[in-house]
Amino acid sequence: MRNFRTISCLNLILSLLALATAPAIAGDIGSGAGISQSSNPTAGSTISPGTVITSQNWQQYRQFMPYGMTVLFEGQASWKMPADVQMPVGPTVINPLPPSYLAATEKYSPTTKLVELPDGGLTISDYQGGIPFPNPKEPHQGWKILSDMWYSYVPHIVVNSPNNPVFYCTLDDFSNVSCAKALWVARQLSDNTDPGTPQEFPGAEGKFRMGWFMTEEPEQYRYATTLTIVYTDLTKPEDVYEFVPAIRRTQRLSSFGRCTTSLSEPMPDFSADLLNSQRILAQMDIGSAGANFPADYDMPLGWSKPSWGKWELRDSYVLDVRKLPGKSAAYCYGKLIVYVDKQFYGALWQDFYDPKMQLWKIALLQPIVTKVPRIGPQNSSGAEIYHWWDLQTHHATFEGPANGHGYNVLINDDVPAPLFRPRPLYDSWRSLRSYALIRTPRIAGNKLIGRP
Numbered sequence: 001m002r003n004f005r006t007i008s009c010l011n012l013i014l015s016l017l018a019l020a021t022a023p024a025i026a027g028d029i030g031s032g033a034g035i036s037q038s039s040n041p042t043a044g045s046t047i048s049p050g051t052v053i054t055s056q057n058w059q060q061y062r063q064f065m066p067y068g069m070t071v072l073f074e075g076q077a078s079w080k081m082p083a084d085v086q087m088p089v090g091p092t093v094i095n096p097l098p099p100s101y102l103a104a105t106e107k108y109s110p111t112t113k114l115v116e117l118p119d120g121g122l123t124i125s126d127y128q129g130g131i132p133f134p135n136p137k138e139p140h141q142g143w144k145i146l147s148d149m150w151y152s153y154v155p156h157i158v159v160n161s162p163n164n165p166v167f168y169c170t171l172d173d174f175s176n177v178s179c180a181k182a183l184w185v186a187r188q189l190s191d192n193t194d195p196g197t198p199q200e201f202p203g204a205e206g207k208f209r210m211g212w213f214m215t216e217e218p219e220q221y222r223y224a225t226t227l228t229i230v231y232t233d234l235t236k237p238e239d240v241y242e243f244v245p246a247i248r249r250t251q252r253l254s255s256f257g258r259c260t261t262s263l264s265e266p267m268p269d270f271s272a273d274l275l276n277s278q279r280i281l282a283q284m285d286i287g288s289a290g291a292n293f294p295a296d297y298d299m300p301l302g303w304s305k306p307s308w309g310k311w312e313l314r315d316s317y318v319l320d321v322r323k324l325p326g327k328s329a330a331y332c333y334g335k336l337i338v339y340v341d342k343q344f345y346g347a348l349w350q351d352f353y354d355p356k357m358q359l360w361k362i363a364l365l366q367p368i369v370t371k372v373p374r375i376g377p378q379n380s381s382g383a384e385i386y387h388w389w390d391l392q393t394h395h396a397t398f399e400g401p402a403n404g405h406g407y408n409v410l411i412n413d414d415v416p417a418p419l420f421r422p423r424p425l426y427d428s429w430r431s432l433r434s435y436a437l438i439r440t441p442r443i444a445g446n447k448l449i450g451r452p
Contacts, residue, residue: 004393013136021069022405032399044065045279046055046279046313047061047064047089047281047313048089049059049089049090049091049310050088050089050090051088051089052087052088052089052306053085053086053087053089053281053311054086054087055073055081055082055084055085056086058073058081058407059073061281063278064278064279064281065280065281065339065350066278066280066339066348066349066351067250067347067359068336068349068350068351068359068362068363069281069356069362071359071362072301072303072362072389077359077391078246078302078391078392078394079389079391079394079396080301081301081302082298082299082300082303083275083305084298084302084308085298085303086305087281087283087306087309087311088306088311089310089311089312089313090309090310090311090312091280091310091312092313092314093312093314093369094343095344095376095377095379096165096341097344097378098153098193098194098372098375098378100193100194100195100334100375101129101131101153101193102128102130102131103130103193104128104130104193105129105130105131105134106130106131107128108126108127108130108132109130109131109132109133109134111123111126112124112125112126112127112128112132112133113126114133114140114143114144114147115311116269117235119164119324119326119327120324120326121235121268121269121270121271121324122140122143122268122389123234123235123267124147124234127138127144127151127191128149128191128199129191129192129193129199130193130418131151131152131345132147132148132151133147133148134148136148139180141274142271142272142273142274142319142320143271145271145274145317145319145323145340145345146267146270146319148340149338149340149345149346149347149443150267151191151342151345152344152345152346152380153193153345153378153380154186154380154381154382155188155194155372155378155382155411155412156187156188156192156194156197156382156411156412157185157186157187157188157411157412157415158184158185158186158187158381158382158383158409158411159184159185159186159367159409159410159411159415160182160183160184160185160401160409160410161183161410162183162216164182164401164402164408164409165182165183165184165216165217166181166182166183166400166401167179167180167181167182167291167293167398167399168180168181168182168276168397168398168399169293169294169397169398169399170395170396170397170398171294171300171302171395171396171398172394172395173393173395173396175300177293177294179217179218179293180215180216180218180221181215181217182213182215182216182217183212183213183214184211184212184213184214184305184401185211185212185213186209186210186211186212186382187209187210187211187221188199188208188209189201189204189206189207189208189209190204190206190207190208190212190232191198191208191232191359193411194372194374194375195374195375196374196413197230197412201331201345202209206231206232206233207229207230207231207232208230208231208232208362209229209230210227210228210229210230211227211228212225212226212227212248213225213226213227213228214226222245223245224242224243224244224245224261225242225243226241226242226243227240227241227242227243228240228241228251230265230312230367234266234267234268235266235268236266237266239252240252240253240254240255254430260406269323269324269327270321270322270323270324271321271322271323271324272320272321272322273317273319273320274317274318274319274320274373275318275319275320275337276318277315277316277317277318277342278316278318278337278339279313279314279315279316280313280316280348280349281311281312281313281314282311282312282313282314282348282349282366283304283308283310283311283312283366284312284366284367284368284369284379285302285309285310285369286308286309286366286368286369286385287303287309287368287408288402288408289304289307289308289309290304290308290366290385290393290400290402291400291402296308297398298425301389301396302389302396302398303364303385303387304366304385306363311368314341314342314343314348315341315342315343315407316339316340316341316348317339317340317342318337318339318340319337319338319339319340320335320336320337321335321336321337322334322335322336323356332354332355332362333352333353333354334353334354334355334357335353335357336351336352336353337350337351337353338350338351341379343379344367344378344379344380346365346367346379346380347365348365348367349362349363349364349365350362350363350365351363354392358389358392360390360391360392361388361389361390361391361392361449362388362391363386363387363388363389363391364386365384365385365386365387366371366384366385366386366387367379367380367381367383367384368381368383368384368385368401368408369381370382370383370408370409372411372412373411373412373413374412374413381409381411382401382411383401383402383408383409384400384401384411385398385399385400385401386398386399386400
């Protein structure tokens with residue numbers, strides 16, 4: 001699962017799980033206007049490994065926190081940090097990006113172009129792999145960083161298998177928990193850089209990524225399936241198809257006008273300005289922690305427990321992302337502040353603002369350090385824990401790739417050959433119904449066996 005550029009298949013379950021949430025409007029937490037002037041750590045400033053951040057000493061370290069995190073610590077919003085919160089800090093660990101991805105960056109980035117569109121938007125031409133703008137500078141520096149995040153490394157295939165489904169849980173104002181489980185397959189079809197993988201799969205011309213998502217639980221929604229196709233042409237909207245078991249029909253959905261927390265509309269419809277650079281706290285090397293909600297979480301907020309692992313300081317860009325003025329009328333968010341890791345270009349935190357520029361939602365994103373076959377450990381592996389808190393309706397959502405079985409996802413060479421078959425995954429929407437109804441394979445240990 002990928003934040004921001006994620007293929008947002010979980011929107012299907014979001015619409016199915018209709019929880020009764022009583023409005024509990026947050027207090028005056030401001031527009032966050034001061035974020036562009038947030039104090040940057042002075043040269044050499046850091047947090048010593050072994051430090052434990054708590055509700056008593058957090059103000060000493062607020063310069064290392066995203067704005068939304070400070071809101072949780074201040075305790076004035078509807079969601080607030082638990083009194084017993086502990087954030088143990090360890091050293092910063094850098095996992096180098098794959099050599100093949102960096103080689104593609106060196107080969108193709110000199111010819112990758114930024115194109116200005118007549119409506120004021122931007123797009124990219126001649127991208128073929130790697131980081132499109134490895135040293136982003138003006139003009140359009142912020143949008144170049146946004147592009148680097150969109151094209152950040154991810155393995156070419158990531159699978160949540162039948163014995164280890166993705167989980168998705170919601171928490172309402174009355175502390176009611178509702179969870180769903182699903183199977184998930186994400187594939188990059190073009191501009192691949194993984195060893196032994198074609199740069200473009202046969203039959204995938206013009207298609208960049210796809211996501212296949214099928215609900216396993218609750219039973220009444222089982223086999224509800226979403227297929228999402230993202231195109232290499234950034235100006236082309238993604239295609240979204242949904243299989244509805246109750247009517248045994250596939251229907252095409254619109255990807256426009258949705259109030260999702262992912263970049264589901266065409267990226268050229270957004271502007272991006274670089275506000276500043278900031279070292280922020282992030283927690284990524286967590287293994288399979290957080291797989292069981294709410295037992296594994298520090299409640300009632302749903303924050304990570306100290307047992308999850310160490311927090312570390314990461315150098316990040318702070319971007320202000322907005323819909324272009326001519327295309328923002330039906331869009332829910334006034335702006336999105338996103339903290340982008342400077343080393344692997346993944347998002348680590350997001351603050352969402354409503355059209356009146358009041359803070360609405362905040363999100364902690366935890367890319368899970370995972371070993372990628374033939375490459376080694378990567379921060380951007382396709383496995384990620386998401387925490388979303390809605391400050392205006394006191395509602396929260398939690399999503400992750402592990403379900404308590406001790407491992408997260410199957411990646412690249414660990415995915416059995418049957419799941420590489422392209423036709424049921426992206427060739428045609430007509431295959432979605434049949435692929436949703438096939439008998440799913442079984443797992444022995446952490447190995448997938450049998451044919452789908």
